[in-house]
Structures are given as C-alpha cells and as structure tokens.
Amino acid sequence: MQNFCSPNLVTCNIMLKAYLLHGMFEEAKDLFHKMSENGNYIGRKSDYRVQVIPDIYTFNIMLDACIAEERWDDFENIYRRLLHNGYHFNAKRHLRMILDASRAGKGELLETTWNHLARADRTAPSPLIKERFLMKLENDDYAAALACVTSHPVVDLQAFSTMAWLNLFNKSAHRFRKDALFRLINEVSVLVSRTELQNPIVHNLISACKEFCRTQMTLAEIKQIEAVSTVQTELALKS
Incomplete structure (x- = not known):
C-alpha cells in the first residue's frame, strides 16, 4: 500500500473487503491485527495522522467474515477487542452473531455481552435473555x-408469554434434562415463599413449564419427579 498512497482507514477497510472477497481470510486477519497493534502507538492526537487503527466498520467486516468462515476463536478475539476499544454491542448488528457463537461453544461471549449491557444500564434483547436462560x-x-x-428489566412482554415460553421449550427440549422444568418450578416456589415474588413473566414461565411437563411426560415420570422435588423444596425452605 505504501508504494501507492499513505496508509489510511478507508483504504485499509477496502483492502480487508478485497481480501475476504477473494477467500484470503488469513491475509485479512493479518492486516486487521496490524491495524489493532497501531493503537499501542497512539499517545497524542497527532499520532492519528500516521497510525491507522480499526473503526467500528473494520470490526464488523472481520466479525462478519469470522461468522461466515465459522472461525469462532477469531470471532471471540475480535469481538472482545471491539468492546475493549470502547465500541458497544449493537443488537441489530451483533445479536445473531453472539447467539450463533454461543451455540457453537462460545457461551462466555454471551456472558460478556450480558455484563457489558448491565454495566451500561441497557436492557438485553429478549433472544439474548432466553439463550442465557437455556x-x-x-x-x-x-x-x-x-x-x-427476575433481575433483568424486560420491555417486550409478548416475547415472554406462556405460549412463547412453551414454544421455546418444545424447540429446545434436547438442551435440558427431563426433570429440569420441575426443578425450575421448585426454585420459583422457594423464591416466592421468601420474597412474595409478583412477576407476570415468571407466572407465564411456570404455566409453560407445567403445560410442557403435562404433554411431554408420562404420569409415572411426573409422580416420580414430584416425590423427589417435594423433598428438595422442603429442605430448601428450611435452609
């Protein structure tokens, strides 16, 4: 690049796109890392004239490429750099990425995003809440x-209706053990007894749990789990 023009952000971003368009992921990653390392040499405003560092567009180019290539370790590294550099989680841009990464084994990135939103006093999108719940x-x-x-404000109540919860359980039943929803009901029973919890979303959640168990489990299974759950609830209330 130096043979034709001084390095600048626009040209670097164009080069990143060109590399990726031609299947040259490693070359794009190397350029991105060089741009990121330039941030170590920024000490005053005048340094920005000679050092090219990534902007939000640069990060998004690389995040898109990592998702397309299923390069989850690279995705994690770049996403963490994005937050470290002071940029913010954008639900429209990053939500699907974080959900895909979480389901590919990078659940810690969902936790990182959750904590990032909490520190900024921002409400998590409902799909993020549901994925963390699962x-x-x-x-x-x-x-x-x-x-x-219960500890996170929710603005989209319809996304947490009884039917919405039930649809989530039916779609994700392979992800949790058979007695998980009974145990969750017990947890709510203990919480309500201690705090007199009044929460419409929790009410919808429990209604969905009961309906799922009624339709997806045999009577014998329900009775067996109920017997164990009753003992566990009594012990929890005494503790």
Whole structure:
C-alpha cells in the first residue's frame, strides 16, 4: 500500500473487503491485527495522522467474515477487542452473531455481552435473555436461570408469554434434562415463599413449564419427579 498512497482507514477497510472477497481470510486477519497493534502507538492526537487503527466498520467486516468462515476463536478475539476499544454491542448488528457463537461453544461471549449491557444500564434483547436462560438450564443452575428473567428489566412482554415460553421449550427440549422444568418450578416456589415474588413473566414461565411437563411426560415420570422435588423444596425452605 505504501508504494501507492499513505496508509489510511478507508483504504485499509477496502483492502480487508478485497481480501475476504477473494477467500484470503488469513491475509485479512493479518492486516486487521496490524491495524489493532497501531493503537499501542497512539499517545497524542497527532499520532492519528500516521497510525491507522480499526473503526467500528473494520470490526464488523472481520466479525462478519469470522461468522461466515465459522472461525469462532477469531470471532471471540475480535469481538472482545471491539468492546475493549470502547465500541458497544449493537443488537441489530451483533445479536445473531453472539447467539450463533454461543451455540457453537462460545457461551462466555454471551456472558460478556450480558455484563457489558448491565454495566451500561441497557436492557438485553429478549433472544439474548432466553439463550442465557437455556444455558443456565443446561448447566442445572436453576437459580441463575430464573434470575435471567427476575433481575433483568424486560420491555417486550409478548416475547415472554406462556405460549412463547412453551414454544421455546418444545424447540429446545434436547438442551435440558427431563426433570429440569420441575426443578425450575421448585426454585420459583422457594423464591416466592421468601420474597412474595409478583412477576407476570415468571407466572407465564411456570404455566409453560407445567403445560410442557403435562404433554411431554408420562404420569409415572411426573409422580416420580414430584416425590423427589417435594423433598428438595422442603429442605430448601428450611435452609
């Protein structure tokens, strides 16, 4: 580039796009890393005239490429750099990326985004809340799963209707153990007994849990789980 013009952000972004258009991911990644390293040499305003550093467009170019190539480790590194450089999670631009990365084994990026939004006092999009809820359910962390909807403000109540929850359970049943929803109901029972929780979303959640169990489990399975759950609830209330 130096043979034709002084390095500048517009030209670098064009080169990134050209590399990626021709299947040269590694070359694009190398250029991106060189641009990122230039940030180490910024000490005063005048340095911006000679050092080219990534802007939000640069980051988005590379994030798109990582998703397309399923380069999840690279995606994680670049997304963390984006946040570290002071740019923000944009739901329209980044939500689908984070959900895809989470389901590809990068669940920690969802946690990073969750904490980023909390620090900025921003409300998480409903798909992000639901995905984090499922992650906690997968890990048998029922208190944390419930906290996803009780400790975080929700503006789209329709997205958390009884039917919406039921659709989520039916679509994601392979992700949690068979008795998970019974255990979640127990967690709510304990919480309500201690705090007198009044939350329409939790009410919808429990209604969906009960309906899912009624339609997806045999009576014998329900009775067996109920017996164990009753004992666990009593122990939790005494603790």
